Amino acid sequence: MTPVVGDFTSAFPAVDASGDRAAIARGNTVEIYELPGGRLLRTIRHSAPINAVAFGPAGHDLVSGATDGSLLVTRDDRVPTALPGIHRRSRRRGDPAGWSRGSSGRA
Numbered sequence: 001m002t003p004v005v006g007d008f009t010s011a012f013p014a015v016d017a018s019g020d021r022a023a024i025a026r027g028n029t030v031e032i033y034e035l036p037g038g039r040l041l042r043t044i045r046h047s048a049p050i051n052a053v054a055f056g057p058a059g060h061d062l063v064s065g066a067t068d069g070s071l072l073v074t075r076d077d078r079v080p081t082a083l084p085g086i087h088r089r090s091r092r093r094g095d096p097a098g099w100s101r102g103s104s105g106r107a
Contacts, residue, residue, distance in 0.1 A: 009051065014062075016055040023062055025050040030064045044074055 011025035015035070022033045030044040030053055048068035055062050062074045071083040 010049065011051050011053045011064075014053045014055050016060055016062075017057055021055070021060055023053045023055065023064070025053055025064070028066070030062070032060075032062070042077070044072060044080055046070055046072065 010027075011030075013025075014023045015021070016023075020035050021041070022035055024031050024033065027049055028046050030046075030050055032041045032044070033039065034041050044062070044064060046064065046066040046068075047070060048066040050064055050066050052065035053062065060076050063071060064074070064080075065071045072080040073083060074080040
């Protein structure tokens with residue numbers, strides 16, 4: 001986890017279902033690495049510190065959320081798609097990105 005200023009913690013790293021990609025939050029960016037080997041594949045930028053990352057159940061789809069309520073869905077090598085933001089006051093404690101994960105830990 002990357003230390004960030006504020007009353008939240010940075011996102012834990014995520015590994016996709018096939019085990020060949022890892023997503024690591026670093027401040028306002030998510031870095032996607034190839035596994036094994038650790039080659040940086042891409043960087044996804046948010047406008048605020050990232051506090052949630054999760055891969056979809058199949059493929060390399062990634063959802064990332066930031067402290068300003070922004071959510072990005074990134075599908076493989078495509079441009080990230082922004083989802084409607086969630087107002088900061090509407091979030092529940094313990095769910096900092098404003099969305100809950102299923103029992104598998106995936107979005």
